[in-house]
Amino acid sequence: MDLTTPPPDLYGRPRPDRFFQRLTAFGDRYSPALGRPGLRRSPRRPQARPIPPLVLAVASRRTVAEDVVELRLVDPAGDVLPPWQPGARLRVTLPSGRARHYSLCGDPADRRAYTVAVRRIADGGGGSAEVHDAVHEGTRLTVRRPRNGFAFCGEPAVLFLAGGIGITPLLPMVREAHRSGVDWRLVHTGRTAGSLPYGDELRALDPDRVEVLTDDRTGTPDAADLLARAPRGAAVYVCGPASMLAAVQRALDASPARSLHFERFGAAPVTDGEPFTVRLGTGGPELAVPADRSLLDVVREVRPDLPYSCHQGFCGTCEVRLTAGTPDHRDRRLTDAQRAAGALLPCVSRAAAGETLVLEV
Template sequence: MTASTPLLSQQASVSTSAEVELDLVVEKADQPADGVLELVLRAPSGSDLPAWAPGAHIDVVAGGFTRQYSLCGDPHDRSVWRIAVLREVAGRGGSAHLHDQVRQGDTVRVRGPRNHFALVASPQYLFIAGGIGVTPILPMAAAAESAGSTWSLAYGGRTRATMAYADELRTTYGEKVSLHPQDETGPLPLEMLLGEARTDTAVYCCGPEGLLQAVEQHCAAWPSGALHLERFSPKQQGKPQLQGDFEVELASTGQTLTVPPERSILSVLEEAGVGILSSCTEGTCGTCETGVLSGQVDHRDSLLTADERAANDVMFVCVSRAACPRLVLDL
């Protein structure tokens, strides 16, 4: 282990603050790349915003949409939060609303922060980013650099003009950052980057689903826990393990609810008047995380690692289901 490991352990232990809902003012709206909108948000009063650590994201609620965006600024600067929004041409309208309607001085509602992509202590780091997936990597690279860790970033995009913060990264970190515009150099060289499994390296990757799947395949022989991914669109899942009804019991009251095949646990809980926070309803944001006290879970989210799934102590009730007749939830 290098001398930097304790520092990174301390960085990783900086917990994201308890989740809050805030109305924030757009201090700055900029365009760091083609099709990318950067928003710098601050409290109307000028007070400090909740603490966060690299890997954290927030929900932005605007125009009837709720979308998740990584915090990509400096965690030590609590006066503002910075996010970057890719215009999703084939999306459902959330990113287009922010691009077309939100301007400097406007107010937007946010929820969070929350973190399911935390930077763990490691002797070395390999960061892999595709397109807007570079946003959570920015504070991670800064933390690794500050701690004196050995690290590198391979950053790919469709064209150089679409790669937000590419110049900033190269100027700041030099050869530690390699840029791979696809129209110039082809796809990211994953075989070169990941072909040899290493026991001393944590791999962090964020980007489009095709890249994430390719990285997962290349890391199949790497040690368990070496690969860390963040998804903002749901991973494809197979059929549920249990095809029929199942029951969920609420530990605090003993109330038992039946969940039919065509409904989510979340919708059944909400109908019964059980207060539970939710946001994406597709297993990517982590808002509806719920403790599991008994029973086997059919995990259908895009967040938990294999080890976390095996622990069977939490689930995301918007998408995950039971793999047994009854679950007892910590509600």
């Protein structure tokens, strides 16, 4: 990987030079205004249009581990798909209308297909069960173009830590690290060897760099022990359960590693919340939101049909309208204008102790 090249944007496109981007924006804003007061947009920069979603077909489906199925998605007309980089994910709308995010685990060089792998979660929100039970070859799915909030930077030395299905965003990174000659190591943890997908493919890259630790043989691994495998000054990329990420974060400073990149599947634990109240509609029920639970989880107890996806404040699926109260916005998606208009993402947003938020849901 050419480290002099700016990292791609969220859609995998080359990122422009920021100096010239800002210089162009300055010229577009002020140069025309010298002769035409009030003009704010250059005629050579048309209004941005929304990027339409893709409608893809399931070309193949196979089991890659216990309770894990892999889907290969293609354009029905055979067209090439938008590019992506290791770490990217898709937002997939399932036949029921549920929206879920899945990491791309195929080859970025394969522009004819997107590959995702989904583990069945028995006590989840129903999305994984629907993939396993109702999505088959030929099923058409609406998909938003790949976005990347977990980009691989190609550092000279890297330790990859995967917990179970957390191998999916890391798999393309491992391939890229191997191809680029990076000094890499991977530790894949899980309940049993049969529950871990892509083991054969990973070992085929370099069996000396891949280590599998399973609870039934070695017990639950210790984060400090995992990080001790990192080369001095290495970057750590980790994806897995929230408990695994929290343990790795706590142990990082005492390890040989230098930096940490992570992605979680599932909601982060609430560690700094205050108890508050939410009212559903002007005359609706009032619900207590404890300090350690999310607003989304509390609301879904009485509104189980409220949609959600990422649980992390970046996809926007669970957006609701706030009509009263002062929220603590903690998302990474809404603009100031959207927040001022009443938009709120209940998966991460909260309120001060004693505050009451009134929502339209």
